[in-house]
Amino acid sequence: MSSPIRTIGHRPRARLLTACCALLIAASAGCQGTRPATQQNVATNQRSFTDGIGRTVAIKADPQRIISLAPNITETLFALGLGNRVVGVTSYCDFPAEAKTKEQVGDTIQPNLERIIALKPDLIVVTTSSQLEKLARQLDELKIPVYVTNPRSVREVVASIRSLGEVTGAGGRAEELAGEMDRRTRAVQGRVKDLPRPRVFYVLQNSPLITAGRNTFINDLINLAGGRSISGEETTDYPQFSRETVVARAPEVIVFPASHGTDLVNETDLRRDFTLTPAVRNNRLVRVTPDLVDRPGPRIVEGLEQLANALHPAGETKKDTAKP
Amino acid sequence: MMRQAEITGNPMSDAPAVNTRGYLTRRRAVFVIAMLGIVLVLACVVALALGSEYVAPNEILVGLWAKLTGAASPLSPEHEVITFGLRLPRIALALGVGATLALAGAAFQALLRNPLADPYVLGVSGGAALGSIVALMFFSQVAFARPLLGFAGAVAATFVIYLFGRREDDPARLILAGVITATFLSSIIAVLTSVAENVKLRNITYWLLGDLSSGNTQGIVFIAVATLIGAVVLVTQARALNLMMVGERDAFALGVETARVRWLVFITASLLTGAAVSAGGAIGYVGLTVPHLVRLASGADNRLVIPASSLAGALLVLIADTIARTAFAPRELPTGAITALIGAPVFVYLLLKSR
Numbered sequence: 001m002s003s004p005i006r007t008i009g010h011r012p013r014a015r016l017l018t019a020c021c022a023l024l025i026a027a028s029a030g031c032q033g034t035r036p037a038t039q040q041n042v043a044t045n046q047r048s049f050t051d052g053i054g055r056t057v058a059i060k061a062d063p064q065r066i067i068s069l070a071p072n073i074t075e076t077l078f079a080l081g082l083g084n085r086v087v088g089v090t091s092y093c094d095f096p097a098e099a100k101t102k103e104q105v106g107d108t109i110q111p112n113l114e115r116i117i118a119l120k121p122d123l124i125v126v127t128t129s130s131q132l133e134k135l136a137r138q139l140d141e142l143k144i145p146v147y148v149t150n151p152r153s154v155r156e157v158v159a160s161i162r163s164l165g166e167v168t169g170a171g172g173r174a175e176e177l178a179g180e181m182d183r184r185t186r187a188v189q190g191r192v193k194d195l196p197r198p199r200v201f202y203v204l205q206n207s208p209l210i211t212a213g214r215n216t217f218i219n220d221l222i223n224l225a226g227g228r229s230i231s232g233e234e235t236t237d238y239p240q241f242s243r244e245t246v247v248a249r250a251p252e253v254i255v256f257p258a259s260h261g262t263d264l265v266n267e268t269d270l271r272r273d274f275t276l277t278p279a280v281r282n283n284r285l286v287r288v289t290p291d292l293v294d295r296p297g298p299r300i301v302e303g304l305e306q307l308a309n310a311l312h313p314a315g316e317t318k319k320d321t322a323k324p
Numbered sequence: 325m326m327r328q329a330e331i332t333g334n335p336m337s338d339a340p341a342v343n344t345r346g347y348l349t350r351r352r353a354v355f356v357i358a359m360l361g362i363v364l365v366l367a368c369v370v371a372l373a374l375g376s377e378y379v380a381p382n383e384i385l386v387g388l389w390a391k392l393t394g395a396a397s398p399l400s401p402e403h404e405v406i407t408f409g410l411r412l413p414r415i416a417l418a419l420g421v422g423a424t425l426a427l428a429g430a431a432f433q434a435l436l437r438n439p440l441a442d443p444y445v446l447g448v449s450g451g452a453a454l455g456s457i458v459a460l461m462f463f464s465q466v467a468f469a470r471p472l473l474g475f476a477g478a479v480a481a482t483f484v485i486y487l488f489g490r491r492e493d494d495p496a497r498l499i500l501a502g503v504i505t506a507t508f509l510s511s512i513i514a515v516l517t518s519v520a521e522n523v524k525l526r527n528i529t530y531w532l533l534g535d536l537s538s539g540n541t542q543g544i545v546f547i548a549v550a551t552l553i554g555a556v557v558l559v560t561q562a563r564a565l566n567l568m569m570v571g572e573r574d575a576f577a578l579g580v581e582t583a584r585v586r587w588l589v590f591i592t593a594s595l596l597t598g599a600a601v602s603a604g605g606a607i608g609y610v611g612l613t614v615p616h617l618v619r620l621a622s623g624a625d626n627r628l629v630i631p632a633s634s635l636a637g638a639l640l641v642l643i644a645d646t647i648a649r650t651a652f653a654p655r656e657l658p659t660g661a662i663t664a665l666i667g668a669p670v671f672v673y674l675l676l677k678s679r
Contacts, residue, residue: 245654
């Protein structure tokens with residue numbers, strides 16, 4: 001495991017040195033220094049893309065060494081059949097299982113720049129949650145393209161998968177995947193369209209009590225799944241929330257992510273604090289799989305379906321339908 | 325109990341620490357305690373009436389009266405839960421955390437004869453925080469792991485400080501040992517939180533800022549017991565502490581078992597810190613500023629400073645926590661941020677004034 005790392009251990013330093021020298025020369029040549037590089041880009045068959053935050057990024061056609069700096073990106077790349085081109089992932093990238101065998105370059109927020117450079121990527125895909133400015137600036141200087149995805153809703157996830165497909169030359173597969181995601185999303189929407197929308201309280205953790213605000217992914221999922229969040233008007237993304245407000249807003253369903261062992265939500269405490277809410281009285285506390293609802297990747301539709309089934313269990317359709 | 329002769333008969337009584345406000349009389353002691361008590365009760369009632377959801381104050385008073393007389397509650401079930409199920413436990417927790425932190429601060433300051441001594445500066449809080457974090461990260465399923473490891477951490481930190489800083493009549497050395505311990509422990513916490521899993525890390529960061537929102541019964545019971553034991557032990561040692569503030573050798577010559585008092589007060593103060601930190605997270609500035617405020621207002625006699633500090637500390641944290649949960653409602657702020665926000669300017673004012 002350690003030997004391949006060691007063999008490439010010397011080169012990047014040399015490369016970094018060269019890059020620094022090049023930078024110095026470029027800097028001394030003034031701000032026109034980047035011009036010739038662009039022409040060279042054209043010569044080596046590069047294409048320009050606009051990424052998720054509006055930057056223009058020049059990327060080589062069919063990039064072969066891709067580093068993913070977020071679990072949802074890793075999942076997308078694998079779903080696009082590009083798993084063998086992924087050379088670096090973060091320590092959170094655990095799906096699919098094969099992703100765990102890839103070289104780790106730190107976590108999403110603070111990736112290890114040295115290791116990234118050592119892997120000689122021709123494309124780095126990041127989300128806005130990493131320390132982007134620093135990262136992008138330094139990698140730009142080394143002419144390593146950084147493509148940012150920034151999906152804020154299920155629709156944007158689908159769009160980001162399409163554009164990631166174009167960028168990586170896997171447009172056909174991306175179109176297929178995106179089409180299927182669209183179809184499944186519409187199916188959920190169709191099913192819940194005429195059903196009453198229960199008041200939902202989404203608990204990220206309960207000590208202190210943290211929920212999701214208006215502009216979050218979770219809020220979009222709740223809306224699409226045919227519910228409405230009691231914290232859906234909060235302008236903060238993940239506010240610490242008042243327990244008494246929860247009691248007063250009387251949620252009908254309480255949803256919380258639950259995985260194995262690392263639960264941040266204690267169900268006993270939830271039941272105690274919110275005994276009086278319709279959700280607890282009617283025993284509608286729902287666990288969702290965190291990776292499905294937290295990651296804006298291809299599995300988000302699975303999360304959506306899970307949530308929709310929890311908010312609208314089978315059988316409800318017949319009882320409450322408004323359709324003739 | 326507060327015999328004046330005990331102090332006036334002391335040949336060292338003109339030492340600056342003791343007579344900033346003249347001698348302590350029983351009347352003044354009773355007056356200060358009673359005033360603080362009344363203000364505290366009023367503050368509790370106000371805090372009970374304030375929150376992100378509006379419950380009419382008269383309704384709350386009627387409900388409170390019904391609670392006290394055992395009558396059926398006139399409140400709607402929702403309002404009943406909001407006021408007595410959510411606000412009241414949180415108020416109780418705030419009072420307990422404030423009282424314990426201020427008691428610990430008063431004890432450390434008297435013992436070490438150093439105005440900067442407090443559980444935070446000495447690293448005792450750091451020990452408690454580390455213990456609680458270890459509990460949070462590795463034993464989150466074990467009952468009582470957090471308060472117990474919090475206690476253990478505080479006592480361990482105290483022991484280390486005592487071991488390395490121990491030298492008769494040299495409090496500066498003890499403070500130095502404390503500062504070093506505090507820095508060391510906060511580095512360990514920084515490392516632990518950096519390697520912690522993403523989600524757990526978030527939990528810890530909130531908690532490190534001080535968090536009373538859970539208002540858990542377990543924490544309240546722990547802290548109530550700790551406050552009572554701590555207050556009783558420290559008040560009984562107050563006279564010995566008065567003499568030791570003048571100088572340990574003189575106190576020893578006057579018949580104070582200085583070594584025993586030192587240990588007893590040190591252990592009690594660490595237990596108080598452990599209880600406060602494990603129940604409410606790392607709330608700063610209370611242990612440091614409250615005893616100073618009390619001394620400024622009513623003199624440096626520990627027989628008054630210790631009990632008055634516990635009441636004033638409870639008051640400060642109650643006010644801070646009420647602001648934390650109402651200022652941006654329904655969003656909540658970390659309580660520790662507000663105590664520091666109030667505490668830091670007060671402390672600067674005190675420093676400038678003491679020139």
